[in-house]
Amino acid sequence: MPVISEHGGNIYKITSECGLDHIIDFSANINPLGLPAGVRPALNGYEEALLHYPDPDCIKLKEDLAKRHGITSNQILISNGSIELIYLIPQLIKPEQSLILVPGFSELEKACRLSGSRIKRISLPEASGFCIEVADIIAQLEGIRLVSIINPNNPTGVLFPAAELLSLVAACEKRGIWLIIDEAFLDFTGTAGEYNLINKAAESEKLIVLRSLTKFYALAGLRLGYGVANSKVIAKLAMLKPPWSVNQLAQVVGLAALKDNDYPAESRRLISRERQYLWDALSQDTRLKPYPGAANYLLVRLIGSSLNASQLQKRLLTSGYLIRDCTNFVGLDNSFFRLAVRKPEENQGLIRAIRECLS
Ligand SMILES: Cc1ncc(COP(=O)(O)O)c(C=O)c1O
Structure with missing residues (x-):
């Protein structure tokens, strides 16, 4: 077989x-609770959403997320799953060399390679439970233009302490290096408030944070994600994104899912x-x-x-x-x-x- x-x-x-x-x-690491309660009622009359082009700017969803995170709509880009941004970001940055931690979600490396980047890998040591000090990453930054971190990492589930990540952000900013922090699974950890770098990304010159709604809200077949960065970076990424890549059903369902407070x-x-x-x-x-x-x-x-x-x-x-x-x-x-x-x-x-x- x-x-x-x-x-x-x-x-x-x-x-x-x-x-x-x-x-x-x-x-696949999808929320076993399935669709949040508010989603099915929101689908009543969804045929209407299929007749028209989707809102290409995802205005309502962006406003909702901006309010939740205490940032502004122009610091958010909604995407067809966070995977869309994983592929768009290297196209914007065009890194000559990117730093990746292994084992990790392979698409980050694949997307960098597709945009012409060479890859430098850091192996997470099994002997220490696949944990690594951020200082060991900082020591490898010479010649690097883009660093990708998954927090918590997939497949190991290891979470970097927030203070350490902030020191990596500072080290990258100082050297003019881009940093992607993929927080696709952070909502599951119960430490999102403590660890999330969204507010930092909204004002940083070099940090881009990625979020996925497909895993936590069990929308893997519908596809919904977003990225947060400063408004200039978001505007440039938006120019690279195909129009209407986030369909209207995903926008309607995403809004309904976020409203479920329990x-x-x-x-x-x-x-x-x-x-x-x-x-x-x-x-x-x-x-x-x-x-x-x-x-x-x-x-x-x-x-x-x-x-x-x-x-x-x-x-x-x-x-x-x-x-x-x-x-x-x-x-x-x-x-x-x-x-x-x-x-x-x-x-x-x-x-x-x-x-x-x-x-
Ligand atoms: C670490 C990580 N980031 C991003 C993604 C893509 O998620 P999405 O469904 O939001 O495109 C995955 C999918 O498995 C993942 O494991």
């Missing part, structure tokens, strides 16, 4: 290749409790080594098993569970896999299935 996908979440490919009609997807806290409570459940269950098994992560997923290593991650993935699929085989992450090998944190009964079912596969 050829089930390797470049990323997690390719349920269409996997269900068709494996002849399954249903899987529980632990391979959803964020409820999501964080669930994730924190269930991450702990998964962590405890995985840690008890001597053939598995989970790595502590702050996000809605856990990186796990097979240490005393005859199975590798790809074999485990295939076996779990026969029980209807899809995990992320991490073999294709630079800096990891075929002993690593990643699990999204899902609802209690799903997590318990997965743990039972993993134990059966390994026994």
